[in-house]
Structure formats: structure tokens, C-alpha cells
Amino acid sequence: MTAGTGFDEFVITRSQRLMRLALLLTRDHAAAEDLVQTALVKAWSAWRRIDEDPEPYVRRVLVNTFNSWWRRRWTAEHPTAVLPERAWSGAQGEVEDRDEVWRALTRLPRQQRAVLVLRYFEDLSEAQIAETLGVSAGAVKNYAAKGLAKLRLDPTLRELPEPHLTEQPAGTQRLVAVRGRIDRRRRLAVVGVVAAVVLAVVLGVLVAPRVNTSMPPAERRIGGFAEYHEGYHVVAVGKGTVTGPVTLTWVPASLDVGFFFHCTRPEKEDLHVTFSTVLFDGKPAPHGVTCNVNEPDNGYTWYTQAELAPLELRLGVPVTVTLTDPVPYDAHGGTHPVPATVPTDVNVAVALAEPVPFEQYPLPARPAHLTPLDKRLPSELNYTVLSADNPSATVSWGHLTVVYHTQTPGQLLLSVNGTLTQTQTWWDYKASGHVRDLRSGPGYDYEGPAVPDIPPGTPVTITIEARYLTGDWYVEMYPNK
Template sequence: MVGFDEFVVGRSPRLLRLAYLLTGDHAHAEDLLQTALARSWSAWRRIAEDPEPYVRRVLVNTYNSWWRRRWNAERPTAVLPDRVLDSPQSGVDDRDEVWRALGRLPDQQRAVLVLRYFEDLTEAQIADVLGVSAGAVKGYAAKGLAKLRLDPTLLASSVLPEAPPGTERLGGVRDRIRSRRRQRLIAVGAACAVIVALVVGYALFPRAHAVVLPPTERRIAGFAEYADGHRVVAAAQGTYQHPVSFTWTPTTLDIEVLPICDGGLDIRMAVNFNGFPSNWVSCSGRGGTTFTLGPSDLARRGVKLGEPTAVTVTVDNMRTGGPGPAVGRMSLGIGERVPFDQYPFPARPARLAPLEPQTFGGSSYASVTLSAAGPHSVTVPWGAATILLCASRTPGILRVTVDGRPLKPQTWWDYQAGVHQIQLESADTSSGITAAVGSTVTVTVEAEKTSGDWYVSITPNVELHPDR
């Protein structure tokens, strides 16, 4: 366990180097270091086993808060201070030494340090760019910085001035600690006074405070306005006995048709656009099977951007071929696709549960899993059928390719980690995969926009059954 005084005297010169690199000024660096040490003193019992990482984090956070609030523009003064300037070539030499040391690092370590300290990206953003986990980003950064600290050319550099003796700094830190104690006592007293005033005011005037209810999610004819990457822009409700009609003016031709119906009955709803039949949707209770029409299909039914389109839906018959139900209510909605960067995602939970990969059974080969924290490419045998189970803990896009041929992108719009299944059959050439049964294929996953765990579980040579 390290004592506070011992830490300030022995370890602060190393921290002063970091402070100087952040501020570029020795006076500001000393001020920043003393502030960080004073703020760390109150937590010393908790961090005494290994205090340096905590103090370093406080120092960087303090610098960030200073940078946001300080004004760095010109300040008028009557007397110009004397400044000692380095020779012009010394700055070039120093930068060259740093770049050469950076170039000697492994690729991943160099990439993480450049993105973190030159592009100012967060760990989550770096993980998204490089396609690795946040933990891997921390590991690469720590190893890269450790190698730079031991680089002989940087150790011999005279970029940084010598630090003042640690005992002088310790006295300044002690003064700051006493000042912080006085400020906290004053703040606690003021807070207690405010709380007492609020309690007394509430007791005397209990009806003066209106109750504010949380906002409710907007719903259109029973549909949430936003769901699964779509915005419901037109919808209507009706009964099984009478057709449901409404008018929709499209702003995009990338749409989905969404059903809702009463009870547990499995019904078919026939959908017409401008009097032309298009398709039917199966509906059972609050959900059902949606269907998508491409721009050419919509154009054949007279659907044009910016022009009103008449949509009509009727109950066709039960899926078993019998007559339609006698009583019930149904809804039909048109959901227009929203670009990923414009979608109103739900608030990120304070804590995300771990994502446990699922696998598909019934194969003579073991499943292989690609994940955010592991490899993103693998070679597997190509059988009669291959099943891919995909999931992401956060909103994002997974782009899967098989031997370089892209499959349909898999997209998530919330934090529920829904599992998407992709079934590839060797007899189906629609995917464009031409590998022969018994050969091997390479499956690669590229993650976009994700900020948490994801996985793709690959089960090759699956034996398909009629009930699956």
C-alpha cells in the first residue's frame, strides 16, 4: 500500500510529463497535476494499492474540463512577457523522433494510439472502426504506451523540462486539499439549507406542485410510430366484415406492410394498392408476417413518390382454406424505411447484459462463432445447407460475405439482441454462392455502427427437417 506523501514525492514527476504533454505549458502542467492529486486524496484509502491509474484518469478528466471552459484567445496586456524560444529545427527534430517511435510499434497498437490521441476517438468508437472489442482497444493502448515510454530515443529527448522537487509540490497539494475541505463544508451547508427550504415549502404548499407524467410513445392505429427501422406513416383500423381503406402518400418506395389482428386466429389479409392486388399477409394476434414490395412492384400498381395511393385490405380466408372469421378487428400499416443515421434509437441501458451466442443443432459439424471480441473470418465446409444465427447487443449492422459474395445485411434497431437466422442451401443459387458440396467457403463479418457485443454462429452441413 502506497502512502499519499510517498506517492506525491516519488511518482508525480512521471505524471507531470503527462500533464505537460496535455497542456504544452509547464506552469499549467504543474497546476493541473496538483489539482488532480488534491482530488485523488479523498479516495486514497480505496486506491492505495495501485493509485497511479486512478490519478492519471482524474488528471485527464480535469484537463478535459479545463479545455472546455477556458478561453484560449488573445488577452491584451501592457507588457509582453519574456519568452525563451527553441530553435526552429528543434521542433522538427522532436516531432520526427515521436513519429519514428510510433512507426516502430505493431500495426494494431499504432492504429489505436493514432485514433485515440490524434483523432480523439473514444474507446467504443475505436472498437467500432477496427472491429475489435473495447477491452482489446484498452490492451493495445496500454502496450503501445508502455513501449513508447521505454523507447530510447524518447527517453533521451529534452522536450520536457525537469520537474521541480517533489517536496515543494507536496506542500502545494496540501494547501489545495485544505481549500477543497473548506469548499465542501460550505457546499454541504448550502445544500442542507436548500433541502430544508424545499421540505418546508412542500409541506406548506402541497398543491402548488403539478404532477408531470412521462411522455407516452406515439401510436398510429395500434402501431408504434417507429419500430424495426421503419416509421409507420399511414395506417387504419377496421373489422373483419368490412374492407379497411386509407390513403398513403409515399416519400420512399422502401416499405413494409404491417398487420395486427384480434385474438389468436390465424387469418389472411389481402392488400390492394390503387385497386391492384399485391399480396396477402398472415396475421395472428398482435403480430404477423410482413411483406416488402420493391420499387418495380409498386410502380406496376400505380404507386409514385409524392402522389396519393389508395390502400385497401380485406380478410381473404383462413389459412386452412375455410371461411373468414365472423367477428374481429384488424389494422394495417405502411412502414417507410428510415436511414440508419436518422432513426430515433431508444435510450441506451445503463448496463448491457452479456450476449451469449446461440448455436443451431442437427449438424455433423460443430458450430463456429465469429464475434466482436474474436476473429471476424473463418473457413467452414460447404454442405447441403448452412445456418447462420446473428445477434447484436446494440443497434448496428452486420455485413456477412461468403467467399466474397455479400448476403443481405442484418440490422438491429434496439438493445433486445434479437437473433436473425440466415439459411443457405447449396441447391439455391439466388445467393450467388457457387461452391460445390464438400468444398470449403470463407465466411467474413464486418460490423458497422455497433457499440457492443455481437456474434455470428455458423453451423455447416445442417440436416434440414420439414418442421424447421
């Protein structure tokens, strides 16, 4: 923070600019005031650590708070689709113009709305917006382009002047309110510290696995497992052998879960073990989980929220997870010998992990130089190539092989005739291809809605949408004979 600029002075002299931003985001004076005060209270706790102009930091806190609170809190307070009229100063025509613009902004997704407000009303650069929202500059351009495109197609808009908000002096009224919140927060913090200590002793120390926090999140390990792996966050670890049940304690923050394994044995044979019974507080899950012996971070199996719903698990309530009844698993369809029983010298380490939204996932550090993609394709196959410059193509439908390539973390979404069919996600900078089959028919599993039964030879349009990617990418397709 700049010398001589204190928190009180900042609230009195600068908070009105934040109020203007909050009004543009929320379209409600009471909600905007609440948003500004909440952001200021959050910023107060970090005030001594702010070395430069504090306004960008507080602005970032405000926008992030808006993104996290809007659906959960403010929408619930305004259930009507028709927004009430606001008593703004100025001519009636100007009020109507502003109202039309704000109604159109309200219909945009939150990220698009935030980008347009910061760009055109706060006059921030793309780099500043990216820093405020915690996204890449490319994502800012994408959100802005999509938001403007939707506004251009909005039938309620016409040529309108830039909205103008009446500036009102903040005075000391907001400072008094913010200081009141800070005092309440201090009192609650005393109670919270005592409760946190008790909870840490009873639950955290006994249940939570130890994490090496001296490393960046993307590189940390927990109980021998990467804390973050393939879009998941490891939250509990258990160890044992196949001769007895393997147990772990899990405090659910999500009811979509995955399992990773380190199953080891002195013999280096090709062996797969399925724990056919998985119990959550003694209630059986719908299917077992499988690990591949002597293959680290293997045996990735997951349960969806729908699959665990009959078990009546509750978020925040500790659950004992038990893996038992190990049996040999034939992973090769009878082409390899499978032992009659599981060898008793197999050691088991299992990690339970919860999914993390991509925008919140701690990606590894970007390398100084990205590996160029090799786009040389064999001439003997009938290839169709999709890229950022050519994301859509019409092909003859049939059994297709799709190979996805990218330089950076992100997602590629494939749609057939407008129906999302496959989603391929990367969480690292390893430039490698991922091969997927693309076909329709009963029983074929997709990550998106299933493609309808399409007769072979029918022309279809295949489109690729890139999300979060900051480097080069392409997708190759060819008929699977």
C-alpha cells in the same frame, strides 16, 4: 451561447474557420462559400437556444449540410472527373502537393472524408467528431481507419506536408450575404406559414395519423402501432373489419413500403388471413398481404419500388390504399385445419410503413448495463465461431445453420468468398440470437446477391462485417444435417 457574443460578431470573426473546413470538404471555393452561408443561415434560426460556444454547433450543421447536399447538388454542377486547377497562393510545388491530397480525399466516401478532415485539419477529438456527425465513437474510428487505409494505398500520394490554406479576413462581406439570405428566408417564411396552414387543414389533419409526441421517437405509438418498428416508420393507419374493405390514405415519401397488422378476434384460435387484393388508387398490387389473428405487430409484408413501379405512384401525391378480398391462409402446410371462409368477427388495424436508413433510425435509450452474451456452445456439433477478433474463417461448404448474436443495435453482414449473402439487423438491445440457413441452389432466397452454386465439400471463406454495433457480438455456424 457565451455572453456578449452576437451572431454578427460570430460571422465576422469566426466564419473564416468554417470556410477553411468547407474548402477542405468541397474543394471548390464557390461551393464552400455557399455551404458556409447556408450553415450560418440555419444556425441563425436556433441562435437564441445556443447556451455555449456556438462554433461546434455551426460546424455540426455545416458537416450535416455537406453530407446531405453533396450528391444531390454539387456533384451535378461538376460532372467532369478531372478537377480544374485552382489559383492558390504559394509555391507551385505546394499547390501540386495540396492538389494531390485533395484529389485523394475527394475519392473517399463522404463520411470517411468528413472524419479525416475534422480529425487532421480541424484537430477535433474522436468524441467531438462523433458529436458533430451524430455517430458513435466506434464509427468514427472505423471511418478513420478505412479512410487512412485507402489513402495509404493511393498510388498518387507520396510524403506530403500538411496543406495550408491562405487565411483571408472575412470582414463584413460574408455577413452582408448571410443577412440577405436571412431576410429572404423571413419573407418566404410568411408565405410558407400560410401554405402550411392550408396544407395542414386539407391534408395533414385529414390524412396524417395522430402521434403521441410527448414520448421519445423510439417509444411513440401511432394508431395503436409503434411509430418506429423493425427499421420502418409508420406513416398511415387504417381500421375496419374483414366484412368490408379496409382503407387508408398514404402520402408517399418512399415507394418501398411495409405493412403491419393488429388483427383481433374473440376466439383465440390459430388463424391467418390474407387480403388477396391490395389496391393503390384502384390499381392492384402484385400480391396480397397476410395478418396473423391475435398476434400484435404481425403479418409483416412489403412491396419493393420495382413491384410498385407499374402503378405509376408519385412521391408526395396522396394515394388511397384498399385491402379487400380476405381469404384464409394455410401457414402450416396442411398440418393444421383451415376454415373454408374467414370469420366475420375479425377486426383489422393495418399500418403502412416506410423504411428508414439505419443511421437515421431513432434507437431506444441504451441500458445502463448490457446483457452479457452466452458463448457456451454444445460440444456435439462442429461449430465455427466468428467474432470481432476473428471475423473470417474457411469452412467446408454445405447446408449451414448460422446464428447471429449481438448486445446492441446494428448490422452483421455475411459474405461467402467476397459475395454479400446475408444481412442481419437489430434495432434494439435485446440480446438474442437470429437463426438463418446458409446454402446455395436455385430458388433459395437471400437478402444479398445469391451465392453461386457451390459443390458440397468445397472450401469457402466466410467473413462477417459489423456495422453500427457498439457492443459485443459473435456468429456461430454449424453443418445442418
